[in-house]
Amino acid sequence: MAKGSAKDERAVTPQSENFSDWYNDVVLRAQLVDRGPAKGTMVIRPYGYRLWELLQSALDGRIKDTGHENAYFPLFIPESYLKREAEHVEGFSPELAVVTHAGGKELEEPLVVRPTSETIIGEMMAKWIASHRDLPLLLNQWANVVRWELRPRMFLRTTEFLWQEGHTAHVDEADAMRETLQMLDVYVEIARDWAAIPVVPGEKTAGERFAGALRTFTIEGMMRDGKALQSGTSHYMGTNFAKAFDIKYADASSGGQQYCHTTSWGMSTRMIGAIIMAHGDDKGLMLPPKLAPHQVVIVPMGKGDAAGPVLEAVDALVAELKALKVRVHVDDRPQVSMGFKFNDHEMRGVPLRIAIGPRDLENGVAEVARRVTGEKESLPLAGLAAAIPGILDEIQAAMLARATEFRDANIHTVDTWDAFLEATNTGWARVLHCGQPACEDDIKAASAAATPRCIPNDGEPEEGTCIRCNAPAAYGTRVLFGRAY
Amino acid sequence: MAKGSAKDERAVTPQSENFSDWYNDVVLRAQLVDRGPAKGTMVIRPYGYRLWELLQSALDGRIKDTGHENAYFPLFIPESYLKREAEHVEGFSPELAVVTHAGGKELEEPLVVRPTSETIIGEMMAKWIASHRDLPLLLNQWANVVRWELRPRMFLRTTEFLWQEGHTAHVDEADAMRETLQMLDVYVEIARDWAAIPVVPGEKTAGERFAGALRTFTIEGMMRDGKALQSGTSHYMGTNFAKAFDIKYADASSGGQQYCHTTSWGMSTRMIGAIIMAHGDDKGLMLPPKLAPHQVVIVPMGKGDAAGPVLEAVDALVAELKALKVRVHVDDRPQVSMGFKFNDHEMRGVPLRIAIGPRDLENGVAEVARRVTGEKESLPLAGLAAAIPGILDEIQAAMLARATEFRDANIHTVDTWDAFLEATNTGWARVLHCGQPACEDDIKAASAAATPRCIPNDGEPEEGTCIRCNAPAAYGTRVLFGRAY
Ligand SMILES: [Zn+2]
Ligand SMILES: [Zn+2]
Numbered sequence: 001m002a003k004g005s006a007k008d009e010r011a012v013t014p015q016s017e018n019f020s021d022w023y024n025d026v027v028l029r030a031q032l033v034d035r036g037p038a039k040g041t042m043v044i045r046p047y048g049y050r051l052w053e054l055l056q057s058a059l060d061g062r063i064k065d066t067g068h069e070n071a072y073f074p075l076f077i078p079e080s081y082l083k084r085e086a087e088h089v090e091g092f093s094p095e096l097a098v099v100t101h102a103g104g105k106e107l108e109e110p111l112v113v114r115p116t117s118e119t120i121i122g123e124m125m126a127k128w129i130a131s132h133r134d135l136p137l138l139l140n141q142w143a144n145v146v147r148w149e150l151r152p153r154m155f156l157r158t159t160e161f162l163w164q165e166g167h168t169a170h171v172d173e174a175d176a177m178r179e180t181l182q183m184l185d186v187y188v189e190i191a192r193d194w195a196a197i198p199v200v201p202g203e204k205t206a207g208e209r210f211a212g213a214l215r216t217f218t219i220e221g222m223m224r225d226g227k228a229l230q231s232g233t234s235h236y237m238g239t240n241f242a243k244a245f246d247i248k249y250a251d252a253s254s255g256g257q258q259y260c261h262t263t264s265w266g267m268s269t270r271m272i273g274a275i276i277m278a279h280g281d282d283k284g285l286m287l288p289p290k291l292a293p294h295q296v297v298i299v300p301m302g303k304g305d306a307a308g309p310v311l312e313a314v315d316a317l318v319a320e321l322k323a324l325k326v327r328v329h330v331d332d333r334p335q336v337s338m339g340f341k342f343n344d345h346e347m348r349g350v351p352l353r354i355a356i357g358p359r360d361l362e363n364g365v366a367e368v369a370r371r372v373t374g375e376k377e378s379l380p381l382a383g384l385a386a387a388i389p390g391i392l393d394e395i396q397a398a399m400l401a402r403a404t405e406f407r408d409a410n411i412h413t414v415d416t417w418d419a420f421l422e423a424t425n426t427g428w429a430r431v432l433h434c435g436q437p438a439c440e441d442d443i444k445a446a447s448a449a450a451t452p453r454c455i456p457n458d459g460e461p462e463e464g465t466c467i468r469c470n471a472p473a474a475y476g477t478r479v480l481f482g483r484a485y
Numbered sequence: 486m487a488k489g490s491a492k493d494e495r496a497v498t499p500q501s502e503n504f505s506d507w508y509n510d511v512v513l514r515a516q517l518v519d520r521g522p523a524k525g526t527m528v529i530r531p532y533g534y535r536l537w538e539l540l541q542s543a544l545d546g547r548i549k550d551t552g553h554e555n556a557y558f559p560l561f562i563p564e565s566y567l568k569r570e571a572e573h574v575e576g577f578s579p580e581l582a583v584v585t586h587a588g589g590k591e592l593e594e595p596l597v598v599r600p601t602s603e604t605i606i607g608e609m610m611a612k613w614i615a616s617h618r619d620l621p622l623l624l625n626q627w628a629n630v631v632r633w634e635l636r637p638r639m640f641l642r643t644t645e646f647l648w649q650e651g652h653t654a655h656v657d658e659a660d661a662m663r664e665t666l667q668m669l670d671v672y673v674e675i676a677r678d679w680a681a682i683p684v685v686p687g688e689k690t691a692g693e694r695f696a697g698a699l700r701t702f703t704i705e706g707m708m709r710d711g712k713a714l715q716s717g718t719s720h721y722m723g724t725n726f727a728k729a730f731d732i733k734y735a736d737a738s739s740g741g742q743q744y745c746h747t748t749s750w751g752m753s754t755r756m757i758g759a760i761i762m763a764h765g766d767d768k769g770l771m772l773p774p775k776l777a778p779h780q781v782v783i784v785p786m787g788k789g790d791a792a793g794p795v796l797e798a799v800d801a802l803v804a805e806l807k808a809l810k811v812r813v814h815v816d817d818r819p820q821v822s823m824g825f826k827f828n829d830h831e832m833r834g835v836p837l838r839i840a841i842g843p844r845d846l847e848n849g850v851a852e853v854a855r856r857v858t859g860e861k862e863s864l865p866l867a868g869l870a871a872a873i874p875g876i877l878d879e880i881q882a883a884m885l886a887r888a889t890e891f892r893d894a895n896i897h898t899v900d901t902w903d904a905f906l907e908a909t910n911t912g913w914a915r916v917l918h919c920g921q922p923a924c925e926d927d928i929k930a931a932s933a934a935a936t937p938r939c940i941p942n943d944g945e946p947e948e949g950t951c952i953r954c955n956a957p958a959a960y961g962t963r964v965l966f967g968r969a970y
Binding site: 034036037038041042043044045046049050052053069070071072073074075076077078081093094095096097098099100101102103104110111113120123124127133139143144146148150159160162333335 | 521522523526527528529530531534535537554555558560562563566578579580581582583586588595596608609612628629631633635644645820
């Protein structure tokens with residue numbers, strides 16, 4: 001048993017008591033992460049990293065299906081590069097980590113550790129694109145990036161994090177916007193169909209837009225404390241980025257030089273934070289089967305003479321499950337109690353637990369328990385393996401339904417300031433807003449820091465006056481406001 | 486057509502004229518890489534990165550099959566950490582890149598950009614291991630690392646490179662040595678069965694051992710210029726590493742604290758350099774089918790009315806090949822000539838080219854050309870797709886046979902100093918050696934920098950005297966010497 005096992009027996013802080021403490025307890029107790037030695041860094045432990053690998057594999061598949069190619073750009077960026085795009089660097093300066101010494105001496109020009117690879121990719125696009133035949137250029141990178149964090153939070157805000165950043169160049173706005181929305185759809189699909197999070201896709205207001213973007217789209221997930229987590233963004237940069245890096249192509253008809261229209265889009269290890277906070281409860285993590293490192297845990301019971309036949313039955317079941325590509329884990333630790341094991345796998349969010357003891361074996365059954373409902377049933381061992389993929393699908397669907405129900409119960413369409421305050425204390429408010437950044441600031445200051453999360457893509461047309469200042473409403477539809485991570 | 490196309494038409498430097506220029510020409514012309522803006526950094530372009538992804542996927546599969554779990558450790562390491570293991574840091578100091586400023590101010594303690602994650606992994610192992618039940622602990626990480634390079638070379642020596650580093654902890658020497666050799670075998674297998682490189686596995690002499698290791702094993706590949714490229718290493722650290730980081734476990738029988746025996750092993754983007762140099766020729770790259778981003782390129786021919794039916798036949802063939810999981814690429818660029826395309830795909834090392842023109846279509850055939858032999862044959866279109874996987878296997882086998890023949894023709898068993906010099910000018914020498922580091926240094930200085938590459942694992946027992954100093958031979962078998970990258 002690992003060190004700190006006494007501490008491991010302690011319950012986590014209940015969500016209702018302190019959600020933030022609950023989160024910190026769970027990420028450590030479930031062995032997703034450990035603290036890194038340098039400020040704001042994290043060690044992603046095997047269980048957490050497997051979750052990331054499964055998410056990454058799903059997303060990478062979709063990125064490739066949609067015609068993108070992966071590439072890799074250098075970690076170090078000469079400081080002068082970042083100054084190229086003034087608007088961009090202003091957004092990043094206080095977050096940069098800078099290498100000043102290398103190879104045993106001081107560098108002539110300091111190197112910035114990439115906060116994104118945007119600038120180098122811009123340089124390369126300018127080099128690689130000559131004609132309309134080179135477009136669209138559809139690139140993606142999986143990499144670590146660094147943004148200095150003063151108030152780090154595991155997965156949510158760490159000095160170093162893992163992500164993918166897509167950067168694409170197109171002949172015109174129409175093609176670039178089609179790409180921007182396509183990748184937003186991919187993020188919606190990954191969140192919904194893999195992470196079981198019914199995110200709301202929509203556009204950011206001008207005040208919340210990415211520096212340099214003409215339009216920023218986001219997927220917003222509702223966490224169990226009612227706050228919003230921005231879980232992926234997709235930006236249409238117009239020709240701003242192309243102008244900063246001189247990304248031009250020879251036009252098909254005229255042969256004249258035109259600036260490309262570019263996009264960028266990213267999803268990161270932050271998404272792990274979303275999965276933890278969208279599904280977890282006081283028992284710990286609750287992982288969607290499609291992304292769970294262990295989809296099924298089998299706990300054999302019985303001691304002495306009775307143990308042998310149970311282990312044989314377990315081995316047979318494991319073999320069948322593996323043949324069905326089910327990720328199965330057997331917990332046969334002799335040194336810990338059944339109760340400890342049950343709690344441990346609940347803490348780690350394993351979707352399905354199968355317990356088999358000598359009595360079960362005599363009766364030809366096993367006890368099958370679902371993490372999402374807590375429901376236990378005794379199922380015949382004959383045919384059990386074959387039933388598991390279907391049960392996992394049911395659990396996946398139940399988790400999405402549970403999260404959707406929670407989300408919908410916590411979004412309120414409101415038209416008065418008092419109702420707005422009430423709604424954003426526990427969830428999100430769906431309101432008409434004037435679209436003025438100053439009014440957004442005023443709302444943030446006058447509420448518990450509620451900010452516009454997005455203008456949902458599927459909002460009903462509606463006109464009226466601003467929830468806060470009574471000026472005419474912008475956007476022609478309602479905006480979602482909420483407290484955010 | 487991309488910028489620089491005029492330059493792209495130029496032939497590469499022949500290998501016989503200047504192998505190093507040939508290499509530099511090919512990596513750029515085949516669009517594997519581009520130069521990064523900071524000294525010694527590289528941009529891995531989509532074609533090069535896909536090759537890496539395929540290699541990575543094969544190796545990751547074997548790493549997981551052998552029971553290891555991936556994790557991720559922070560990029561930044563406090564400087565004080567590296568001082569923990571004195572012997573280790575001495576080896577790295579001049580190669581380190583150091584972050585001194587972050588978050589807009591000077592850091593209290595500088596952060597080193599990881600040259601390996603060894604030190605942090607050591608810290609974590611000490612934290613995670615308590616009992617013999619926690620062993621073996623089998624970790625692996627895929628990551629970027631940084632070692633400052635004064636004479637960078639794409640893939641071979643770059644300031645930043647991508648790799649995997651495995652770190653494992655065991656109860657005793659026997660288990661750790663079993664692991665060390667198992668991972669060496671995995672590297673042999675990946676090199677041989679995927680990269681078609683018949684590497685020689687063996688042990689490094691004391692003078693070439695990894696700092697802190699008790700035993701270092703390597704796989705050495707023979708490049709087309711007769712030099713050796715160390716393509717993967719596996720180290721048994723004894724308890725040295727465990728003592729430096731206090732990695733202990735409670736013994737099963739006595740309960741007393743014992744130091745763990747640890748191993749580490751790594752393979753990097755350097756392996757891409759091995760693939761380029763083990764197979765390439767004056768026409769460019771030659772990629773083994775199992776790792777080729779494009780296993781097959783189809784070039785449709787014919788203009789005007791004749792083009793339509795050809796493209797239809799090509800589409801049908803592509804659909805069939807994709808169903809067979811063949812990585813197929815269609816080159817239908819209208820703006821470049823057939824000759825340009827043929828040269829281009831030879832340069833990029835595509836194993837198999839299929840050309841289909843209107844005349845071929847009338848005759849129900851296609852021209853199929855193999856990159857490895859240059860052999861062309863006219864094959865019936867009916868049943869062509871089904872024949873391709875078999876042809877790709879033949880090409881894979883032919884490449885391994887060609888590389889094995891070349892390797893064996895360039896390793897000479899020699900017993901005189903003159904013969905040694907001749908052998909190491911063009912390839913490797915298989916010699917008896919005294920095992921003294923001073924004698925190794927003398928040999929290096931007196932030859933064209935020939936160094937001991939390894940003591941092959943499968944060497945025949947043999948005794949005698951040193952090729953250089955006539956002292957009694959060590960190791961009980963012959964050693965391979967050669968010039969190395
Ligand atoms: Zn307003
Ligand atoms: Zn000697």
